[in-house]
Amino acid sequence: MTRLVFFCGHAGTGKTSLAKRLFAPLVRATGEPFCLLDKDTLYGGYSAAAMGALTQDPNDRDSPLFLQHLRDPEYRGLIDTARENLELGVSVLVVGPLSREVRERKLFDRGWLGVGPQVALTVLWVHTSEETARARIVARSHPIDAYKLAHWDEYRQRRFMPSGEQLDGLLLFDNTTPTEADYDALLQRLVLAGAPA
Template sequence: MPRLIFFCGHAGTGKTTIARRAIAALMAEAHARCSGESFCLLDKDTLYGDYSSAVMGVLTGDPDDRDSPPYLQHLRDPEYHGLLNTARENLGLGVNTIVVGPLSREIRAHKLIDRAWLKVAEDVELRIVWVHLQENEARRRIAARGNRNDAWKLAHWDDYRSRLFRLSPQDYPELLMFDNTRPTEQDFTQLLAALA
């Protein structure tokens, strides 16, 4: 049975880095067991970054905009629909699929555990990792990485941070919470065990 693993979280939390490290470890484990399992990594920014830049350049004149109302109204949902459609195609081929993206609205609404909404079969194993860290550290990392898509966030931090939310584990028992502020090797090992 294939696995569908989500790595979600706000910008700057390190979800892509953790997902890449996890998929490498899961692939090595599958190889060691000679299981024949295959894996696919689907990162929303990789799949749709250039496309969204072209569209936003036409819509607003700012190809790096990923936070303004035009982006949120016209591109956000189609990007996620395409991301999930691609994940379903891989799952249908028996490929374990790791999906990376904020998916914050979907997390808040508990949609990622709703198989009917996801349109995935009962035999697909679901895991959802919420990568988080302290706000000041997230802002520091966003500024340090120098991604042009983050310019709006940094220039309008108060507006951006008003959309952020903290999840309480008791309200979201479906999530594997991963604090990426200063994770230890043991923290990562425990995450891998939960994904297995």
């Protein structure tokens, strides 16, 4: 059995930090090999080169051009890389906003993911308030956030909190000011997600 765990959520919610924090404890608790696939690490350099050539702005990750032409291929590559690791017996933590995929429930579609029932699937939505997320984005001062900050009113329209049917099977984690007990409880839920019924 292998595990596929998605850490999803909007910018500034702390998805990557949370995945890295839980990585070693998850390996220890399960005794299984894992890898971490972060969308920005995998595709950041490529997207910078592509957007630099197309728009002379290598840090653009939010303009209509990027969203229409590069976003989906990045995510498809992320999913395909995760699947290759799973086929080799390596469990995967996948980090990326994946907001559209959560909204459309694609991350629960094993056919779309290309994974069978032997893969324990967990989708985690990491969230915090808009104010906290924006403050974190400002504080980290990363160039890829410049477009987002300059067009915040436009960007904030894409922010959402899953509701209704979108919540079915989705784990939620409020990453505003989590305690050690919160981290421990989340770790337990991730471990149990792969346990035999």
